[in-house]
Amino acid sequence: MAKSDWWKKSVVYQVYPRSYQDSNGDGIGDLPGLTSRLSYIKDLGADVIWLNPIYKSPDKDNGYDISDYRSIQPEYGTMDDFDEMLNRAHVLGLKIMMDLVVNHTSDQNKWFQESKKSKDNPYRDYYVWRDPVNGHAPNNWGSYFNGPAWKFDETTGQYYLHLFADGQPDLNWENPKVRDEVWDVMRFWLDKGVDGFRMDVINLISKPAGLPDGPREPDERYANVAKVVADGPRLNEFLKEMNEKVLSKYDVMTVGEMPGSTPEDAIKYTGLDSNELNMVFQFDHVDLSSNPDERLTKWNDEPVKLVELKKSLSKWETALDGKGWNSLYWNNHDQPRTVSRFATDDPKYRVRAAKMLGTTLHMMQGTPYVYEGEEIGMTNVHYKELSQYEDVESLNAYKEFVEDEKIVDKDTMLKYMSKMSRDNARTPMQWDESKNAGFTSGKPWFELNPNYDKINARDSLEDEDSIFYYYKKLIELRHSSDLIVYGNYELLDSDDNEVFAYKRHYNGETLLVISNFTSEDLSRDYGQNDGELLISNYKDDKDTELRAYESKVYLFK
Ligand code: TEU
Numbered sequence: 001m002a003k004s005d006w007w008k009k010s011v012v013y014q015v016y017p018r019s020y021q022d023s024n025g026d027g028i029g030d031l032p033g034l035t036s037r038l039s040y041i042k043d044l045g046a047d048v049i050w051l052n053p054i055y056k057s058p059d060k061d062n063g064y065d066i067s068d069y070r071s072i073q074p075e076y077g078t079m080d081d082f083d084e085m086l087n088r089a090h091v092l093g094l095k096i097m098m099d100l101v102v103n104h105t106s107d108q109n110k111w112f113q114e115s116k117k118s119k120d121n122p123y124r125d126y127y128v129w130r131d132p133v134n135g136h137a138p139n140n141w142g143s144y145f146n147g148p149a150w151k152f153d154e155t156t157g158q159y160y161l162h163l164f165a166d167g168q169p170d171l172n173w174e175n176p177k178v179r180d181e182v183w184d185v186m187r188f189w190l191d192k193g194v195d196g197f198r199m200d201v202i203n204l205i206s207k208p209a210g211l212p213d214g215p216r217e218p219d220e221r222y223a224n225v226a227k228v229v230a231d232g233p234r235l236n237e238f239l240k241e242m243n244e245k246v247l248s249k250y251d252v253m254t255v256g257e258m259p260g261s262t263p264e265d266a267i268k269y270t271g272l273d274s275n276e277l278n279m280v281f282q283f284d285h286v287d288l289s290s291n292p293d294e295r296l297t298k299w300n301d302e303p304v305k306l307v308e309l310k311k312s313l314s315k316w317e318t319a320l321d322g323k324g325w326n327s328l329y330w331n332n333h334d335q336p337r338t339v340s341r342f343a344t345d346d347p348k349y350r351v352r353a354a355k356m357l358g359t360t361l362h363m364m365q366g367t368p369y370v371y372e373g374e375e376i377g378m379t380n381v382h383y384k385e386l387s388q389y390e391d392v393e394s395l396n397a398y399k400e401f402v403e404d405e406k407i408v409d410k411d412t413m414l415k416y417m418s419k420m421s422r423d424n425a426r427t428p429m430q431w432d433e434s435k436n437a438g439f440t441s442g443k444p445w446f447e448l449n450p451n452y453d454k455i456n457a458r459d460s461l462e463d464e465d466s467i468f469y470y471y472k473k474l475i476e477l478r479h480s481s482d483l484i485v486y487g488n489y490e491l492l493d494s495d496d497n498e499v500f501a502y503k504r505h506y507n508g509e510t511l512l513v514i515s516n517f518t519s520e521d522l523s524r525d526y527g528q529n530d531g532e533l534l535i536s537n538y539k540d541d542k543d544t545e546l547r548a549y550e551s552k553v554y555l556f557k
């Protein structure tokens with residue numbers, strides 16, 4: 001079918017339904033709650049909503065462990081509630097992109113329940129089962145969520161593979177029946193009218209032949225599975241098949257989540273004639289800070305160096321220009337809050353800093369994603385106690401590193417968690433200053449960030465100078481400018497560790513973007529004097545002067 005590139009001109013708003021809006025007082029966000037907030041998202045100017053999983057799930061990993069792909073998690077409502085939400089969104093001109101989680105299912109999924117019954121069960125080969133080797137797991141792979149990637153199952157005396165939690169067994173994509181099941185699930189939702197898929201860890205679906213051991217440091221218990229499994233031998237083939245059998249028949253948007261992928265991989269999967277995906281989520285810039293102790297990787301409290309950040313984002317901008325398409329994001333449900341991580345949540349600078357970060361990202365080439373609460377500058381929650389955390393990744397990491405292996409002490413780990421835990425992104429949306437921030441009339445499933453009396457949507461909507469209206473303007477600018485959508489990218493002064501400046505070029509026009517990433521007063525001259533100021537996070541413009549977290553965009557015709 002004929003397709004357009006509407007997804008290149010779109011801005012996506014991500015909703016983590018559990019934490020967005022509760023409608024019935026049970027403390028859990030739900031579909032009717034989201035429906036009641038669609039006009040807020042429309043008001044911001046977003047075109048597409050990416051909805052995190054809402055399928056039936058035992059919720060070991062907040063919906064990323066699906067037990068039934070065709071029904072709605074009762075906590076979130078009914079299929080009628082879903083249809084109502086979809087319909088209402090479409091009436092408002094909003095598209096809905098679903099999360100497609102098909103690298104693994106829940107261990108409660110009917111397929112797995114059958115699969116584990118016996119070696120000759122028709123569903124046995126839906127998953128990856130192997131005999132023990134010398135009484136141990138079949139290879140040395142570690143799970144993304146700590147511990148081994150294999151779990152022994154007494155019933156049949158074999159191990160099954162789980163790259164994530166042990167309640168998330170990996171599907172065996174080598175089995176054509178599995179692929180057909182996935183295509184059917186996709187058609188089920190597409191035929192309802194959904195507008196696309198965000199595909200969870202889709203670059204992990206093709207496992208290397210023979211499942212060989214991975215490289216491992218002497219002090220590591222398990223091999224880093226990312227290095228062995230990502231970008232497997234049949235990935236291109238599987239994605240092409242998906243496209244041919246399903247996606248090509250619908251005008252929808254697709255984004256593949258691809259931890260560990262390089263620009264070359266992304267071009268392979270999103271390239272103009274690859275017939276696979278529209279764009280990928282890459283991880284380079286969110287993986288920039290890491291613990292010098294390899295075993296701890298993401299658990300650290302190192303600030304990201306601006307030159308590194310510039311290098312990373314610019315590498316993707318340049319490499320994909322004219323060859324593929326970028327997705328642009330600062331945060332999502334797996335990452336700490338943008339303003340706390342890449343600038344500062346110090347109340348003195350927070351609003352400016354949030355606008356500065358928004359400008360820096362939204363003026364790039366690619367499809368921008370706004371994570372719920374980012375548009376009002378929500379911050380990390382800064383929990384102090386282990387008992388405040390919910391997330392399986394954080395809790396498993398604490399257990400392994402503090403309790404079992406003792407490679408880091410409790411206080412240090414809690415400090416890392418307060419900086420990096422996914423739970424920072426998962427505290428409920430802050431709607432107003434009433435009890436529980438207007439998120440629920442009951443007891444919230446997860447403790448709110450106590451700063452909701454100062455940071456909330458109602459205040460933002462009442463203040464014309466708010467981050468919300470600033471984001472709205474950024475989105476309007478994109479919608480009205482081919483230069484912003486299509487222009488190519490040129491980084492300026494790559495070695496400058498204080499200012500992020502770049503240009504975009506298109507049809508003889510140039511856009512100049514300047515962002516001060518520090519709280520200092522600086523001075524820089526990029527010839528901005530001659531340009532027309534399009535947007536800035538200060539009321540007045542002082543040319544070469546750059547005040548704390550100042551950000552400005554100029555047009556040259
Ligand atoms: O995340 C994939 C992934 O790579 C995560 O392990 C990510 O690196 C980590 O959360 C960052 O600390 C996806 C989903 O977005 C995530 O919520 C799921 O837990 C995961 O897949 C398993 O489905």
Ligand code: CA
Nearest residue numbers: 022023028030
């Ligand atoms: Ca609810």
